[in-house]
Amino acid sequence: MRIRSQLVALVIALVVPITLLAGATLVQLQSVQRHEQEERLRERVTALRLALDTQIESGLRALTGLASSSSARNELVASSDAAALFASHPLWRAITLQPLAEGGTAWHLAREGASTDAPPAAVLEQASQAAGGVLSDVVEGNRSYLAVPVQRQGRTVGVLLATIGDAEWLAFLRRYDIAGPGTITLSDRSGRIAARTLEHEQWVGRDADPQFLQATRDQDEGVLTARNLDGTPYFSAFSRMRSAGWVLSSGVPVAILDGTVRKTTLVTVVSLTAATIAALLLAAVISNRIASAMTGVLEMAAGLADDEPGEARVLGQIDADTVRQKAQEAADARRARDEAQARALASETRARAIAEAASRSKDQYIAMLGHELRNPLSAIASASAVLAEPAALARDRSRALEVVQRQVRHLRKMVDDLLDATRLASGKLELQRRPVDLAAIARHVVGHFDAAGRCSGLRIELVAEPVWVEGDEVRLEQIVSNLLDNACKYTPAGGHVRLSVAADGDEAVLTVADDGPGLEPELLPRVFESFSQGPRLIDRSPGGVGLGLSIVQQLVVLHGGKVSASNGGDLGGSLFNVRLARCAPPAAGHGDAAASAPAGALRVLLVEDNADSREMLAALLELQGHAVSTAADGQAGLEAIRRERPELALVDLGLPGLDGHSLAAAVRAEGSTTRLFALTGYNTEADREAAARAGFDGYLVKPLDLQAFQALLVEHGLAGRRRAAGGS
Structure with a gap:
């Protein structure tokens, strides 16, 4: 009995720690699964929110550009221009011009099968008071509107609207749909559901759960556990759209999330119970066999003592087939684990390569920016030293002062370019429009370049006839200056740069051409992207941070125009064309003496x-x-x-x-x-x-x-x- 008691105690000593470890592992598993699900939902919601913000901001910019364009007829906005814009925005169901004053011509363009309901008065009022356009809440018929005011001569004369129905929202969400019973929901600012990937027809147009509305009212993003409208507990992540204030959420039923843990717990408990029972039975069997063997030994000893050998007890044999089977299962499990580790390592290697490429790009840009900042700082430091030198001649001091002033202007331009790029990217740059003579701006820019010596060693040809456009004089001068500066940078000494302004029908055409080497074929498609630059030698003599042409393109679009780049032309080098709508010149006497x-x-x-x-x-x-x-x-x-x-x-x-x-x-x-x-x-x-x-x-x-x-x-x-x- 002592042997049997010791074996039972040994089994218990082994089972208890294993049970505790299994319990701790289950708790950790549940925590890890919750964290992984939270991260997946966060990443999905963030990616979709960014895509939606991009769509809404792009749509508002497109409508704003269309609203500010001039029409060849008596329409506030040309429907032909709207048709071309409408075709490039599949999210829109219809596009409508609604005049706010008598005499305006309304029009409505809709996709096949779409309704022609008039926009609500509340949406028109909201849009007419918004400076940069709005995305309305969901209205009757489960519709929402992208709306921008149409302004003429400083007052709002109409509203341009793009209709987005629940079917369009749903189609967009389902591009990012999740497998299984999980769902993605889009709600407007008041909490009304605009689209839902699961049982859309049942939930669209209804208000979200009050607990969800309370949790998302004061936060832009987060995770929470709340009940669905039908009472089902959901684990959800949400993010508020920066462009419109709508809320995007993605959730998974809590029952499904916890089902795996419950199943694993049940299997573990059953397995531990069975293993404990089997271990106890095995201990009993082994103890009986050991006791029997000891009894046989004693009988054989007793028999030897009496010269009558007793019968020996034979112990059981080990099952070889069972050993081979268990070894094969262990080998299969090890091979599967090694394959999973290899896949994880490959995925990690790809992610590391992507991160390293992004880091290299960042380092290259920072190094380039540092180089561009050190050049003017070095010149300013040297000029300051000259000014501080008592033995410096008057002409040396004058030259040093010119260097300081020129380099300060250069630094200011670099900082202004970075700030302008940021404001343009965020849509916060506003134009102060008035009629301006594009030829006068071109002459002013050329005169400034000549006075500053920014194109020394080059022949600058100016051919400009008076052409009036409606725009921001400062930003138009920035467009001309950036294009001329770009041409001067990449044209070798002794080269020829031509700046021309001419009228072409209803458009004003600004052309900057040079006889330099032209644009590289691989650079041409992305020449207007931020930080895009042609090949540079180590001296980086042309200078700049790669934002000038990007700013040009965005400013031209804000003015309702177009800009293009190509190689060739009369001079054989690069050629940039800017087209803007013409306007009538202002009445005389508007100067500010x-x-x-x-x-x-x-x-x-x-x-x-x-x-x-x-x-x-x-x-x-x-x-x-x-x-x-x-x-x-x-x-x-x-x-x-x-x-x-x-x-x-x-x-x-x-x-x-x-x-x-x-x-x-x-x-x-x-x-x-x-x-x-x-x-x-x-x-x-x-x-x-x-x-x-x-x-x-x-x-x-x-x-x-x-x-x-x-x-x-x-x-x-x-x-x-x-x-x-x-x-x-």
Whole structure:
């Protein structure tokens, strides 16, 4: 009995740790499966949300471009232009022009079999008040609208709408559908379901579960466990569309997610129970055999002692077939495990290669950007050293000053290109449209290039006839400047560059051609992509960060025009053509003669925390004839305004302690008459709006542009004013 008790104790000692380990493994398995499902749902929802945001933003940009285009007839927007745009957007069921004033011509284009219901008045009102277009919520008939206002001469005269039905939303979602009972759901801002990949007809147009609405109201993305409209618990991930505020969610029933764990748990419990019982039975059998064998040995010993040998007990033989079978099963399991590891290793290798390629691209771009920044910084450092050298001649100092000014302009252009590319990509760049002469802009750009020596060693030919277009003068000048700069970079010394402006029917055509080597065949299809550049030698003599042509293409599209690139032409090198819609020239007498009026001496307070910037800017303003005082932080600036009562205060926004916005609010609350101009390195519409709300009268971007500063002085009636004698 002692042998049997010891074997039972051994079995128990082995089974208990195995049971505990199995339980811990099951708990970990459930956690891992939940985490993996969460990550899969997050990735799916994020990918689909990005695709939907791209579709909506692309559609709004296309409608905005169409709404701003001019028509050859009396229509607000040409239906023929809309038909071409409609064909390239399969998500749209119909496209409609709805005039808001009498005399406008409405039209409606719809796909075959689509309804022709008029858009609701609420959608028209919402669109007419939106500056950049909207995606409406789901309305009666399970429809939603992409809508943009049609503006003519500064007022909204109609609304251009693209209808998207639940069938179109559903077709788009099913491109990313998931296998099995999982579902993808799209809800509008109010929580109404626009499309659902599972049982769509049953759920479309209904409100989402209140628990889901509460969970997603204050978050842009996340995961949660909630009940479906039919009461089924779902494990879901959601993400809010940046373009419209709609919510996209993907979920899997909790029962299915936990079913695998429950099945594994049941199999494990049954297996452990069976193994324990079998081990106990085996222990009993082995203990009986050992006891029998010991009894046989004792009988044989007793027999030998009596000279009568006893009968020996034979122990059982091991089953060889069972051993071979178990060994084969183990070998098969090992082979399957090795194959799975090989597949995982191959997948990891591919992912690592992709990541390394992305890292190399990032490193190359950063290295290129660093090189482009070091060139002007090196020139500025050397010029500063010349200016600081007491033995430097006057002509050396003059030359060094020219270098500093030119390189600062170069740095500003690089930063402006990066910021413009960001604003264009996010759709936050707004155009200030008015009739402008494209030929005058071309002449101004060429004159600027000549004065700055940016095309030295080249022959620049300008052929321009007056052609008027409706556009943003600053951005049109940027288009011409970027194209001419690109031609000058890639044309060898002694080459020929031609800039021409001409009318072609209802269009104005801007052409920039050169006799350089032309565009590489592999670069030509992607020449307008960001950071696309032709082959460079190690010296990178042409310079630039690869954004100029991308900005050109996006600005031309914002103006409702087209740009193309090719090789050949009269000069044999690269050829760029920009086509914009023509407009009638403005009436005479619209110039602003006051814009050039010189500024008089003013009492100016400069509030800037950077000591070098404060000292140099104060010196520059004093050279302009102004009486300048300074403050190094917001509190000191506020006290100086109270004490000195300056006519103008230039205030940095990022000040320590009391920031620029708080300073402006305090000044306005006290009723001070001091004009406040913000001077900052931030330059977005949101920054400008925040400054205006705080109480600033004007907005200037670092480094200070004296022409922009002068224009603000003229605008606020400060130009030509003289400081009173004895004034403080």
